[in-house]
Amino acid sequence: MTPPGTMVPSATQPGATDLAGLHHALDGWFAESARELPWRSPDCSPWGILVSEVMLQQTPVVRVLPVWEDWMQRWPTPAHLAKEPAGEAVRHWGRLGYPRRALRLHAAAVAIQEQHGGAVPGTHHELLSLPGVGDYTAAAVAAFAYGQRETVVDTNIRRVHARLVSGHALPAQSLTAAEMRLAEALLPHDTSLSVRWNASVMELGAVVCTARSPKCAECPVRASCAWLAAGEPPPSYTPKGQAWHGTDRQVRGAVMAVLREADAPVPREMFEHAPADLGFAPSGVGVPLAALHRLNSAPQQLGRALDGLLRDGLAELHDGGLQLPA
DNA sequence: GATCCGTGGTA
DNA sequence: TTACCAAGGAT
Numbered sequence: 493m494t495p496p497g498t499m500v501p502s503a504t505q506p507g508a509t510d511l512a513g514l515h516h517a518l519d520g521w522f523a524e525s526a527r528e529l530p531w532r533s534p535d536c537s538p539w540g541i542l543v544s545e546v547m548l549q550q551t552p553v554v555r556v557l558p559v560w561e562d563w564m565q566r567w568p569t570p571a572h573l574a575k576e577p578a579g580e581a582v583r584h585w586g587r588l589g590y591p592r593r594a595l596r597l598h599a600a601a602v603a604i605q606e607q608h609g610g611a612v613p614g615t616h617h618e619l620l621s622l623p624g625v626g627d628y629t630a631a632a633v634a635a636f637a638y639g640q641r642e643t644v645v646d647t648n649i650r651r652v653h654a655r656l657v658s659g660h661a662l663p664a665q666s667l668t669a670a671e672m673r674l675a676e677a678l679l680p681h682d683t684s685l686s687v688r689w690n691a692s693v694m695e696l697g698a699v700v701c702t703a704r705s706p707k708c709a710e711c712p713v714r715a716s717c718a719w720l721a722a723g724e725p726p727p728s729y730t731p732k733g734q735a736w737h738g739t740d741r742q743v744r745g746a747v748m749a750v751l752r753e754a755d756a757p758v759p760r761e762m763f764e765h766a767p768a769d770l771g772f773a774p775s776g777v778g779v780p781l782a783a784l785h786r787l788n789s790a791p792q793q794l795g796r797a798l799d800g801l802l803r804d805g806l807a808e809l810h811d812g813g814l815q816l817p818a
Numbered sequence: 819g820a821t822c823c824g825t826g827g828t829a
Numbered sequence: 830t831t832a833c834c835a836a837g838g839a840t
Contacts, residue, residue: 548836589824626838646836666819694836703834704829733832745824
């Protein structure tokens with residue numbers, strides 16, 4: 493067994509891996525072929541970077557781009573968003589998914605305004621205290637917005653480390669202490685290089701070292717890859733899928749689609765029974781309401797979904813109807 | 819630590 | 830078509 497705290501690439505692959513060489517190779521690759529994303533622009537504000545990181549949680553870049561652009565134009569600073577009702581953040585979250593993120597981003601904007609003088613805080617500790625900001629997002633914002641040396645560990649970085657260094661097809665099913673130690677051991681000591689290293693490993697995982705059918709022929713560090721050297725062994729477990737059809741989540745999503753389109757409280761009966769004349773419904777909700785009814789979910793399930801949304805603060809009762817939070 | 823939380827593209 | 834998967838966080 494490798495003693496804790498001493499796990500370095502050279503201990504795993506004696507003589508096979510030159511850490512500085514890896515740093516240089518990925519740094520060059522990133523400079524040459526990284527995607528140009530607006531939140532990577534030198535003029536992107538810390539607020540823009542924070543918004544992008546939250547939107548990118550479990551959500552692909554291509555779907556984040558248009559919503560991020562809309563948000564930045566609409567709310568260029570935390571103060572702009574903090575002045576709005578929380579429901580506006582949810583409404584303009586659109587179909588990004590996990591709408592609680594919009595709620596928390598709004599709460600984060602309020603906290604930034606009230607507790608940080610309107611400026612996104614720059615330390616990992618302060619960032620971590622913001623709603624919706626966990627260890628990954630705090631590290632990412634500290635690194636990418638404030639240039640700090642942070643151990644950034646996301647799903648892409650975990651997968652690259654698993655393959656490149658550990659020789660596994662996939663990382664462990666949950667983030668382990670050993671993975672954090674490895675990430676720390678791999679992080680360049682130079683602060684500026686460490687920021688680019690975090691970004692480049694993440695980019696490699698997103699574009700080349702993908703979960704399914706990785707493009708190893710295009711990989712700038714394939715010669716050092718422990719997984720390739722081992723003959724691409726298969727994963728030691730089969731990932732369990734995320735159920736969707738027939739779940740409460742599906743019903744919640746359909747209800748949220750109705751609320752986003754509504755310009756007035758939607759009577760609760762409208763969620764349970766298709767009104768003979770949708771003219772009685774708030775304008776615009778006809779299509780999402782029909783989609784909800786098409787699910788034909790049991791009254792008990794619909795009840796659970798509505799209660800859950802109220803409990804989570806994604807919906808509120810007004811005049812006997814549901815609407816986005818004020 | 820396991821579970822819950824949206825949505826849509828892709829193999 | 831079904832199932833996997835995507836820059837996680839909160840409980």
